[in-house]
Amino acid sequence: MQKNYSLFAFLLLVFIFSAQTALAQCASAANIVTVITNGKKYQVVKENKTWASAASCAVSLGGYLVEINSQAEQDSVYHAITSVANVASNYTTVSDGGGIAYVWIGASDVNTEGTWIWNGDGATTGTTFFTGQGSAGTNNGAVVNSLYNNWGGTSAGPTTKEPDNFSNNQDAAAIALAGWPAFNPGFLGVANEWNDINATNSIYFVVEFDCSKSSSSVTDSACGSYTVPSGDETYNSSGVYMDTVLNSNGCDSVLTITLTITNLDTNVSQNSVLLSANDSTASSYQWLDCNNGFAMITGATSKSYTATSNGSYAVILNKNNCSDTSACKTVNDVSLAKAISLTQAQLFPNPTNGSFTLNLGTPLHHFHIRVKTLNGQTLSQQYVDKGLQVPLKLNQPAGLYLLEVVKDNQTLHTLKLLIN
DSSP states (O other): OOOOOHHHHHHHHHHHHHHHHHHEEEEEEGGGGEEEEEEEEEEEEEEOOHHHHHHHHHHHHHSSSSSSSHHHHHHHHHHHIIIIIIIOOTTTTBBBGTTTTTTEEEOOOOOSSTTEETTTSSSSSEEEEOOOOOTTTTTOOSSSTTOOOTTTTTTTTTTTTTTTTTTTTOEEEESSSSSSSSTSSSSSTTTOOEEEOTOOOEEEEEEEOOOOEEEEEEEEEEOEEEETTTSSOOOOOOOEEEEEEEETTOOEEEEEEEEEEEEEOOOOEEETEEESSSOOOOOOOEEEEEEGGTEEEEEEEEEEEOSSEEEEEEEEEETEEEEEEEEOEEOHHHHHHHHHHOEEEOOOSSSSSSSSEEEEEEEEEEEEEEETTTTTEEEEEEEEEEEEEEEOOOOOOOOOEEEEEEETTEEEEEEEEOOO
């Protein structure tokens, strides 16, 4: 049976995410929202913590407070906060941040005032991306090595740009969820920009997880076709195939699939009342009566089936745990075989020197007499309009031959003829 690995992979990821959050004691699983976007994994933790506590919790979850390195990532993180985790823009207020709500990110200058580093794991060192700070009427901050930053003041355009260490000890960075200050929204900064606030504030935070590629392999089988876990490709033949899915960290995981495809030939050949499955490799057969609700015909478990009554018949084939059913074949000449009995037919003389007579034993109309070799080669065929005794002559070497009486493409009787 074909396995649906796309659903399996999804459920596995859900299980892993659930297990990770359940094991984390620093935050309730119910308050953690996992987001995978652009090949990266984030978790928005909707619990109020200081910056240091948030960094410690991020580490215990297996990550660190988010490090934002591009506008695209900034937009993704903000979307995760506001649209996926549905954090309200007024879920709390920060007094030294203009009276609006924020969410922690992994930047601080707690170690050296004015030197902003990415240290979302709580370490004392990290990548320096910004130095200096603004003050009343000035803008003295400087970007380091053209690294990304999104401090408030870029959009609003005041002369003082964040970070400004406004009330001293504003040593941690956070994303604003509204324009600030609250009494004049947007003057110092707008929603989605960063502000430096006191690290002892207690607010929500975003955790980022390092992306590490992984690989695995699986041996699988399928009937007829197989769709890979990602859903990107479907294969109809056996082979070794590669697929890429997301692992528990939201990173690419390369899956090597050794695949065996079982194909069944469901065509059926018909010779009058004789039906034969074309697939001789099936492990079992079961013939069905299509006109009787596809009921199984007792004892009809061979590759071939001879119908005993007119009707419609099909066969179920099984191989390697795969099963398929043929189309129905119609049989409508069983009555002919029942109506005509040539059991009294005979040839005389037999053996013969080539001239002999066929005595049918009962009159017959519109039929053929066909002579064959023992290996099935037809030597001659003669049409007879009607007759009871039919004189015949066969110019063939000495040997044993078969004589068939055929009517409406159905062989009614076969006799053996010996030529001296």
